[in-house]
Amino acid sequence: MKNFMIDISVDKKTCIGCTLCRRACPVNAIAITDRKAEINRDNCISCGKCAVVCPTKAIDFPSDYNKVDEMLKNNEKIFLLVAPSFVVHYGDMIEDLLLDWRSCGFDKIAEITYGAKLITKKYQELIKENAKPRYITSTCPVTFDFILKFEKDNIEAIAPVVSPMIAMGMATRKYFPEHKVIFLGPCPAKIVEAREYDVIDAVLTFLEFDKLLKEHRGKIEVEKNEMNETFDNFYDNRSKIYPRSGGLSHIMIEHGILKEGEYVAKDGVLSIKELFEGPEGEYPPHIKFFDVLFCPGGCIGGPGLKSVLSIEEKMQYVDEYRRKTQESDKELIKKFNFNLNDDFDLTPCFCKK
Numbered sequence: 052m053k054n055f056m057i058d059i060s061v062d063k064k065t066c067i068g069c070t071l072c073r074r075a076c077p078v079n080a081i082a083i084t085d086r087k088a089e090i091n092r093d094n095c096i097s098c099g100k101c102a103v104v105c106p107t108k109a110i111d112f113p114s115d116y117n118k119v120d121e122m123l124k125n126n127e128k129i130f131l132l133v134a135p136s137f138v139v140h141y142g143d144m145i146e147d148l149l150l151d152w153r154s155c156g157f158d159k160i161a162e163i164t165y166g167a168k169l170i171t172k173k174y175q176e177l178i179k180e181n182a183k184p185r186y187i188t189s190t191c192p193v194t195f196d197f198i199l200k201f202e203k204d205n206i207e208a209i210a211p212v213v214s215p216m217i218a219m220g221m222a223t224r225k226y227f228p229e230h231k232v233i234f235l236g237p238c239p240a241k242i243v244e245a246r247e248y249d250v251i252d253a254v255l256t257f258l259e260f261d262k263l264l265k266e267h268r269g270k271i272e273v274e275k276n277e278m279n280e281t282f283d284n285f286y287d288n289r290s291k292i293y294p295r296s297g298g299l300s301h302i303m304i305e306h307g308i309l310k311e312g313e314y315v316a317k318d319g320v321l322s323i324k325e326l327f328e329g330p331e332g333e334y335p336p337h338i339k340f341f342d343v344l345f346c347p348g349g350c351i352g353g354p355g356l357k358s359v360l361s362i363e364e365k366m367q368y369v370d371e372y373r374r375k376t377q378e379s380d381k382e383l384i385k386k387f388n389f390n391l392n393d394d395f396d397l398t399p400c401f402c403k404k
Contacts, residue, residue, distance in 0.1 A: 058113070059095065059102075061088045065109035072101035072110060077320040077345075078201070096196040098345065099239025103258070103354040113242050115253035116263065119233055122253070123156045123267050127231050130223050131160045132216070132251075133282075134236030136294035138372045139365045140257040140356040146280035155267035158230065159283045166219025167293050167302075173212045173397045174299075175308045178339055185339050186210040188299060189399060192244040193345040194323065202327045208341070213248075213399045215293060216241060220250030221395045235260055237294075237353030238346075247400045256355025291373040294350035295366045300342040314340035319347040 068086030073079075080094035081101060088109070090101070102112035122129055131152065141148055152160055170190070177186060189195055189210045198205055213221075216234050223232050231252045234241060238256070245251035255263065273279055292298035297316030303309040315338055317326045323343055346352035348362035351369060358365060 060111045062109045063087050065107045071104045075100040075104045097240050097243045098193045100354045116259050118253045128158045130230040131157045132234045133162050135291040136237050136350045139351045139358045143372050153273045154269050156270050161283045163215045163219040167215040169218040170212050187341045190214045191344050192240045194343050213397050224250045237356040295369045296349040316342040318344045318349050
C-alpha cells in the first residue's frame with residue numbers, strides 16, 4: 052500500500068524555535084535543532100497540526116487557498132461540498148450561512164451526506180461478504196498514514212473503501228461535470244488525500260474558508276428564498292453524525308449492518324495507540340469493526356476548525372443538528388433525485404497500486 056506523502060518544509064528564516072509544532076505533533080516527527088524546527092518525513096503523517104499552531108507560518112503545508120481564490124475571481128462555476136462538522140465551527144444558523152456563502156459566488160453547496168451514504172452501503176457489502184474477521188475504517192487519511200507507518204501488522208485490515216469526500220466527489224463529477232468541485236472541512240490532510248484522485252479540484256479548511264469569506268463576501272446579490280437558504284443536498288441527514296467519534300458505527304447499527312457490541316470506536320492518537328498495543332486476542336471474535344478517527348472526538352476535533360466547546364459538547368451539537376434537520380430534510384431533498392444504484396468504483400487508490 053502507498054502512504055499519502057506531501058512536500059512539507061520549514062522556512063528556517065521565519066521559524067523562531069518556539070516548539071509549538073513539536074508539542075502539537077502526535078507522532079514526534081518534529082525536532083528542534085539549533086532553535087529551528089526540523090520535520091522527519093519518514094514519521095510525518097501529514098495531519099497538518101504543526102502548520103495550524105505555527106505563529107509565524109514558517110511551516111509550508113500545502114494549501115489550495117490561492118486556487119479557490121482565483122476560481123472565484125474568474126467567476127467559475129463551483130460546487131462546494133461541506134463536511135457536516137461545519138456546525139461546530141459556524142453554528143447551525145443554516146439560512147444565514149448559505150446566503151453568506153452563496154454571495155461569494157459558490158453556485159451550488161451541499162453536505163457530503165450522499166457520499167457517506169454510498170460508502171455505508173459499501174461497508175455493508177464488505178461485512179456481509181465476511182471476507183475478513185474485522186475491518187478498520189478507511190475514512191480518515193491521517194489514521195491510514197499512521198497505520199502504514201507505525202502499525203504495519205494491521206495494514207491488511209484497512210477497509211478497501213474510499214472516504215465520503217471522494218465518494219461525494221465522484222457523484223458530483225458525474226452529475227455536474229461543468230463545475231469545479233471544492234471540499235470544505237476541518238482536516239488539512241484532506242488536501243493530501245484529494246491529490247490522489249481526480250474528483251476534487253481543491254480542499255479548504257474552515258479556517259482558510261473564513262479568510263476567503265472576508266475577501267469575497269457580498270460579491271453577488273443573492274435572493275432570500277428557500278432554495279438559496281437550504282443545501283443543494285443529494286440525500287438524507289443520517290450521515291450527518293459521521294464526523295463524531297463512533298458516528299459511522301451508529302449509522303451502520305441504524306441500518307441493521309452492525310449490532311450493538313460488534314464494533315469498537317476510537318478517537319485521538321493515544322486511544323488509537325491503545326487499540327493496537329493491546330495483547331493479541333484482546334478483542335473477541337464478534338468484534339467486526341474498528342471505527343477509528345485520529346483527532347479527539349473525531350473530525351469535530353480537527354485542527355482546521357475553531358470552537359470553544361468541549362469534545363462532549365461538540366458531539367452533542369452534531370447530534371442535535373442532525374435531529375433538528377431530520378424532518379426538514381425529508382421535505383427539501385427535492386433538488387436532486389439520486390439513488391444508491393450509482394455504479395461508482397469506491398475502491399481506494401491504495402488498493403490499486
